[in-house]
Amino acid sequence: MDVSSLLVTGNLALAVTPVLLALCMPLAYWLAMSDAPGKRYIEAACNLPMVLPPTVLGFGLLMLMSPKSPFGAAWEAAFGFPLPFSFTGLVLGSLAYSLPFGVLPMRAAFEKVEPGIIEAARSSGMTGFQAFRHVVLPNAMGGVTASAALIFAHTVGEFGVALMLGGSIPGRTKVASIAIFEHTEALEYGQAGLLSLALLIVSYAALLVIGRCNAAGRAASPRATARRTFPRDATFENAKRGFHADHIHAVR
Numbered sequence: 001m002d003v004s005s006l007l008v009t010g011n012l013a014l015a016v017t018p019v020l021l022a023l024c025m026p027l028a029y030w031l032a033m034s035d036a037p038g039k040r041y042i043e044a045a046c047n048l049p050m051v052l053p054p055t056v057l058g059f060g061l062l063m064l065m066s067p068k069s070p071f072g073a074a075w076e077a078a079f080g081f082p083l084p085f086s087f088t089g090l091v092l093g094s095l096a097y098s099l100p101f102g103v104l105p106m107r108a109a110f111e112k113v114e115p116g117i118i119e120a121a122r123s124s125g126m127t128g129f130q131a132f133r134h135v136v137l138p139n140a141m142g143g144v145t146a147s148a149a150l151i152f153a154h155t156v157g158e159f160g161v162a163l164m165l166g167g168s169i170p171g172r173t174k175v176a177s178i179a180i181f182e183h184t185e186a187l188e189y190g191q192a193g194l195l196s197l198a199l200l201i202v203s204y205a206a207l208l209v210i211g212r213c214n215a216a217g218r219a220a221s222p223r224a225t226a227r228r229t230f231p232r233d234a235t236f237e238n239a240k241r242g243f244h245a246d247h248i249h250a251v252r
Helices: 003-033 039-051 054-065 070-079 087-097 099-111 115-123 128-139 141-156 160-166 176-185 189-219 222-229 234-251
Strands: none
Touching (some): 003 039, 003 087, 003 176, 003 189, 039 099, 054 070, 054 160, 087 099, 087 141, 115 128, 128 141, 160 176
16 A cells, blocks of 8 residues: 555645644634625635635646746745645645635634623623633634544545645655555556545544534533523422313313
8 A cells, every 4th residue: 555645645634734723713703703894705715615626726826836926936935945746835735725624614613602601701801812712712612623624634635736736746745645546547456445445434534523523512502501401390390280280170
């Protein structure tokens, strides 16, 4: 089995996941809480990588990172190497490719946080950052974890963007999905099957994490909390049944 491609894929996913979480968290919170007039345009831009063909997105990023572009030339002058066909370029491309999968679950989780508890935290003297850290974030942790799992799984499975930006340099930019494609072209179905099985296991594990986060979010909802906190009282139920019996007897 092509272990080097799995290592490149794992390193890529581990590099992209925490960086994209940190970038998406304030953006998702702003989209959830803001009423700015231009919010829909930013929201559409964040969702654009989800509907664009990966090769189109990869081509656009390749042109942006090219040494002939202002951004690519400035990068090469500052760091001494070009971005195309490098692991750093692959990371930057993956950040753009997986952006919607970082923003959407966190935004949904932030929108479910009751505004009243945020106002109560601010009324108690907390700053906006303190209220976010100690009140909003713990209540939205399920969405944050789901975002992390989605980013990781989506990065592990990317193909078009990785091919356009990184090519197929063994040990540097050749990820598992590209290795599967090359093994299939060479009729090496056994190698392709082993790599496919590895990606299948990773993707299934990510779905289990997301399902667990959704279950935890439903269990922590106000309705579920009320059911757990205020169970039915047997004395009250007996009294209620007695009241109904007396009422029926009086009517008769």
